[in-house]
Amino acid sequence: MVAIVSTVAYLGLEARAVEVQAQLIAGLPAFHVVGLADKAVAESRERVRGAVAALGLALPPKRIVINLSPADLPKEGAHFDLAVALALLGAMGVVDVETLAEYVVVGELGLDGRIAPSPGVLLAALHASTEGKGLVCPASQGAEAAWAGSIEVVAAPDLLALLNHFKGHGLLSPPQPGEAEVPGAGPDLKQVKGQETAKRALEIAAAGGHNLLMVGPPGAGKSLMASCLPGILPPLDAAEALEVSMVQSVAGTLAGGRLTRTRPFRNPHHSASMAALVGGGLKVKPGEVSLAHLGVLFLDELPEFQRGALDSLRQPLETGVVSVARANAHVTFPARVQLIAAMNPCRCGHLGDASLACSRAPRCAADYQAKVSGPLLDRIDLHVEVQAVTAADLVLPPPAEGSAEVAARVAAARQVQARRYDGTETRTNAEIDGDLLTAVATPDESGRVLLAQAAEAMRLSARGYTRVLRVARTIADLAGSDGVGRLHVAEALSYRRQAPRN
Structure with a gap:
């Protein structure tokens, strides 16, 4: 008999159906996993062996073959563990195979039988919903899976509790969707002294989703103004929040199943590699530009980033998606971001101030700014010069208008755009x-x-x-x-x- 359990393989934000087929064959005892599995999946043999032993069961003295179908689809990650264990237990007659056919199963196993969280549960839940099946997942991610809608979610803390649930001895309570995160209070534009031109550019950028570059000396308030941007952007609507959460789910950063209505704000260090910015790696993961989807990607000290890493942002800024090409697969992530960048005018940062500028000015400025390519600068809608803050500016009282007033105007402009582009894929004027x-x-x-x-x-x-x-x-x-x-x-x-x- 072949026991079959449904699970998924992740390719970007796509969950593809995978069948875990388990068969016990007469012969010398062995445990094989086939089907283009990576090292983490192949190692599931030992985790499953330990989890089954923790139940007080022994593997039969037969040849155990686990096939992951389709065999030509790459399988990566430890989330196959639970499906492999249930398929094996089904082949052993411990759990009813027909019951397992009604679920999509994801989760990593510990040697003691605990079910550990794994990335991508929200994607698996949405896939199960389209297939008309329920979902079996770790207990700690039940709240995340519950956001998928009206599907049955079985969130189990360990393998024993899951088997008891299927046998009707101790039913597990269905999880509730995680609560939406309450936005935290960030910097307010009232903290910015002077810089009226830059604040106006920031308001325009927020209202239309435009890219912005601020150029000015150190300490002029560029980073402070960028950190004020989340406070004036409108919150994510329900559909946008789900999009953002899907990226966070596959990246493994969706904690406690809590969706957020606050737009992402990512601020990577200038030592970030190309793979860190646009995604990639041995096991392809979303990069900063995808983690900032529908939000803000802030690049401080822009010329200090590797030139190749910066130029890799050209296509995502234009198309709103990132396609990572590999020999065995092409993985696509969403990347509709608002780029906010800041830089000094030159390496010393004081170009134009004769008392502070270095002896190489203005050649220093030309060399420094040349680190950022023209095609990338051409994709930035707003370029603004930020002037140094004087002592006279610093002693002024806080401005009467802060983030709340600017946010109201930005929200009104975004509502106009929402009505104008209703029925199209366009969200903002920047698109x-x-x-x-x-x-x-x-x-x-x-x-x-x-x-x-x-x-x-x-x-x-x-x-x-x-x-x-x-x-x-x-x-x-x-x-x-x-x-x-x-x-x-x-x-x-x-x-x-x-x-x-x-």
Whole structure:
């Protein structure tokens, strides 16, 4: 007899069906796992052997073969352990095979029979829902699995409790969805002294989901303003929260099954590798750009990042997805992020201040800024110079307007965009393109004339031209204007980086 248990293999944010087939064959005692399994899956033999021994059972003196089907699909991770154990117990007649057929099973086993958490339970639960099956998972991840909807979730702390549940001796209580996290209080824009131009650019970036680069000397408040951004962004809606949680689930960072309505804010160190930023590794995992999906990716000290790592962000910033190519699989992760970057104007950081600048200025600045490629800078919608904070600024009282007031205007502009793009895949002005861009962002006659003149004088690329229109549309939304006028285009152009002349 062959006992079959359903489980899943993860490819990006896709859960693919896998059958775990167990068979006991007459012959010399042996335990084989076949089906393109990685080392973690192959090692499940010893974990399953220990967990079965913890139940007081002995493996039969036969040849045990576990087949993971389809055999040409790569299997990675320890979440196959529980499915292998149940399939084996089914073949031994300990548990009813027909009962197991109604569930998708995921979970890692300890040698004492405990069921340990494993990444991707939310994806497995959504897959089980589409298949019309229930889900068996670790007890600590039951709250996470319960977010998948009206499916039966059996969340067991150990293998013995799970077997008792199936035999009807001690039924496990169905888990409840984890509570949504309460947003924490972050920095407020009232803490920022001066910098009105930069704060205005930050508001425009938040309202339209635009990329922003702040350039200024050390201590000018660039990092502080970036950390204020989550406080002025609107919360995630239900569908967006599920998208973000799916990425966190496969990355193993969804703690306690708690979904959050706060937009992700990722701030990687400048020593981050290409795989850390865009995803990859021996076992492909989402990178920072995917963990920041529908949120903010903040890159401080931008030129200090490896140039190859920065340039790997070009395609995700344009398409909103990351495709990691491997010889045996192509894995795709979502990456619709808002890039906020900060940098000093030169290595010493004091370009323009004769009393503090180094002796190599202005050559120092040209060499330092050249570390960031032109194509990447062209994908940043807003470029703003942040001036040094003076002593006179520091003694001023806090500004009357803080994050709450800016957040209200940003929310109103986002609501306008939500109504405008209802029924399309577009969420914000930063994503509009093609005919939709022409329909909603074409300026009036005077605005078109100004834009045409500026595009020639500033040597804007086609991408730069498009991004000016998107920013102008956002500025018009903040102003409550139905159309895009000359003033909106002029302000959008003031934030555009001018291409260097040869």
